[in-house]
Ligand SMILES: Nc1nc2c(ncn2[C@@H]2O[C@H](COP(=O)(O)OP(=O)(O)O)[C@@H](O)[C@H]2O)c(=O)[nH]1
């Protein structure tokens with residue numbers, strides 16, 4: 001069952017790997033984990049018995065970024081296969097959105113495979129779900145075994161429902177990703193049907209997964225631009241609401257600037273610069289975390305409630321660990337961005353050409369903020385309009401293309417009223433400009449007047465589109481530092497020009 005947290009707009013999905021003991025579930029998850037591109041890779045958490053067998057589950061959390069306005073997190077679970085852990089399997093299956101059945105191709109395991117599918121059907125029934133309406137994929141594993149049962153025989157014995165099936169050799173990492181992707185796409189189709197999501201949801205989920213997974217045998221370079229986001233889930237099990245339809249493209253109606261008066265003041269925007277925390281620079285996880293239990297595998301833990309509670313606690317712990325890793329990675333990334341900004345500051349001081357400074361700051365900003373674009377807009381002499389003096393990512397600046405009552409454009413309105421515009425607003429108030437920017441796919445923006453010595457100089461903007469999350473406070477702080485740098489550079493150029501003019505007039509009067 002999809003879990004929505006509408007406060008933070010997070011959607012959690014759960015794919016569960018089931019099958020007989022020693023069939024290759026944990027190995028499959030390990031191989032998928034190895035294929036996750038380094039910047040996206042979180043830990044694979046395994047809770048094992050004293051003799052290193054799966055006790056509760058293996059859990060691989062994947063962050064798919066923003067899709068249709070939701071931060072989507074996908075969790076891959078395996079269940080323990082041993083017979084005595086039937087209660088644990090039932091508990092782990094709670095809220096499953098899709099199932100991968102890992103089948104052991106050894107002839108002596110045929111019966112165990114069949115039992116595992118029957119038991120799965122019973123567990124799903126217990127949770128009020130029907131195996132026939134559940135997105136389900138069969139992964140015929142251990143195809144390398146000499147004595148492996150033929151695929152035809154496996155289909156005859158285990159697949160009367162004609163579920164999609166795939167062959168795999170999990171130990172070699174062959175054929176493990178395909179069943180997972182198929183399960184994820186079937187799950188997305190189910191969600192589109194059930195929650196009336198836009199049909200593009202499935203495609204976007206699939207392309208997010210493709211972005212995450214590297215081709216087999218990829219030699220991983222050191223990630224240049226980590227794409228990490230921290231999306232804490234605070235509510236679990238909230239009943240699924242009717243999802244909102246995607247915003248319709250808006251006609252270009254003029255914006256009344258009164259709308260934007262709730263926006264934060266320039267001072268509050270600047271105050272955010274102080275909010276940038278310094279943090280540990282330790283590399284993020286991406287490894288494997290093993291939690292060893294003192295419980296011997298022969299002791300069957302049978303108290304369903306206790307079990308459910310323990311599983312949820314471990315699930316929460318795994319999520320917290322993943323979030324901690326992401327936070328560490330994000331702080332490391334910020335540290336890199338600040339260092340780059342420092343380098344640019346020093347470089348700017350030696351530069352004569354303002355245009356080069358503008359271009360360079362925008363390029364660096366777009367890269368650091370993972371923005372879709374950014375622009376520096378300066379006033380046109382003799383007009384209230386602003387012109388794009390430098391621009392990255394868009395052919396023309398979106399805010400400068402929006403009409404605004406009483407001004408040539410919204411950018412001009414914001415500039416003339418020295419009014420910044422930020423979305424999402426740090427105070428949580430919705431920004432009326434958002435619905436006008438969605439036609440460019442923009443989900444978050446920052447626009448700030450450039451000023452020095454109390455004089456308005458222009459406007460600087462930046463924009464984000466999905467799958468990246470909306471700008472956060474640290475992004476705003478970084479943008480504000482870049483605004484200060486650009487404003488300072490304009491002022492410095494003005495002072496240099498004034499000094500040059502003065503020295504040439506002094507030289508002129510000396511000649512006279
Ligand atoms: N020959 C062969 N062995 C496999 C394959 N997949 C997994 N195994 C082995 O089967 C054993 C059980 O695997 P594991 O992933 O722990 O099974 P689980 O109990 O389903 O999680 C391990 O020794 C694996 O190395 C495979 O495709 N071929």
Ligand SMILES: [Mg+2]
Nearest residue numbers: 025026054078
């Ligand atoms: Mg296992």
